[in-house]
Amino acid sequence: MAEQLKDLADDRALLGRTSTAERVSDILRSRIAEGYFPPGTRLSEDSIGGALGVSRNTLREAFRLLTHERLLVHELNRGVFVRVLTVEDVEDIYRTRRLVECAVVRGLGEPPYGLEGLAGAVAEGRAAAREGDWKGVGTANIHFHRELVALAASERTAELMRSVFAELRLAFHVVDEPERLHEPYIARNVAILEALQDGDRQKAESLLAGYLDDSLERVVEVYRRRVGEDG
Amino acid sequence: MAEQLKDLADDRALLGRTSTAERVSDILRSRIAEGYFPPGTRLSEDSIGGALGVSRNTLREAFRLLTHERLLVHELNRGVFVRVLTVEDVEDIYRTRRLVECAVVRGLGEPPYGLEGLAGAVAEGRAAAREGDWKGVGTANIHFHRELVALAASERTAELMRSVFAELRLAFHVVDEPERLHEPYIARNVAILEALQDGDRQKAESLLAGYLDDSLERVVEVYRRRVGEDG
């Protein structure tokens, strides 16, 4: 009986936790991620609420969730827009990543660590690369780093980085050169994973720092050119 | 002319037009921070909405904002309550603090650093201690660490920690032994500041780590006792 009650408690998370606003925000989030709503797009309460068949209040709550994730920006009396990252935003994202991710690696205790998640993300990236799915490689890459942060076993840290990685996707979408952007990092992720498997935190941290510096440089370079085109 | 336009653009930021929901959440946030609404308090829509003269919808929007900040928890059909942190929450808060704050110190470049903010917080703490205002000492203590994080010059990192420190205040209100809790850390803050003034990052980081470990231990010890009493 206790077993069954526990199972029920697990299921409850699936049922009750999905409010209408959360489902709406899920839809919008994936639309934004896939580029259906490019950065800068205004999301009208009327049209979206009408199309999805939800009330304005519910929609505004969904907007609020996504605003909190920094995917949308809210301008008073003007509505919400898909965020357009500035170059400074991208730099700050990488500054935060470097600070936190390196600190996570440094703060690891003695090996062995639970590296299944990291290995899974590496496999995911390799599979996507084999099929030429470079967007998938980018996603797997983000998964790798999310799993890395998960090693810190801190809910708050993980949540911060979830939001940072979601923002990073916005930048990737503007850049839109997924192969050139993501391909080189498959091998570097592998190297980081191997260093961790060897229990060599110091090497892993140094690889990670180099990775992030290079990635920032490359993203900013392409991003600056791209932003210059549009504006 | 371009000069003046630039000045005006700077001012636009502090024109600060905010919605009433945000203003309401500002009020409630500071009330919670100062302990006017202790953890566990239920915030009734009717009474608060009536007292502040805003409609239920607007108030609920303010509640949602604060719920996102983890200051309130929402229970279905029961309303919102000022968050009561668990011991695990407190531990995670300190885990995050240690990760981020130490990484900030480690990531500092070459001295000198802009330490005016830190010195100001130290002075604030000393002044409060002189007057026996131990709650003020706790506030100054939080200011010290907020200024410390500001040295990273990362907006996202600063925002994460702002929210973490706001949560920490919830714990302090439960513990409610401000003198025993905060007094010992005035001297340690001074030591950290002095190490930074000497440009000795390594010493500063090690002092900081020791500080956080001791503080966590002390808070959790008292906190566990306190929670045991009530529950």
Place this chain on the structure above:
DNA sequence: CGTAGAGGATTGTTCAACGATCCCTCAATA
């Protein structure tokens, strides 16, 4: 003593309305 149920109070959700603000258009003026 324990339990079922009635009733009141509170929250959940939606809708309609009105004022406020923004943006676009167009005419008037230097």
Place this chain on the structure above:
DNA sequence: TATTGAGGGATCGTTGAACAATCCTCTACG
């Protein structure tokens, strides 16, 4: 021609009301 100012339409911000759903308390009954 370029700039200013006045409309007007569209959209957002906020309120108030209404009704359903849920919770809490108190009472009555076995």
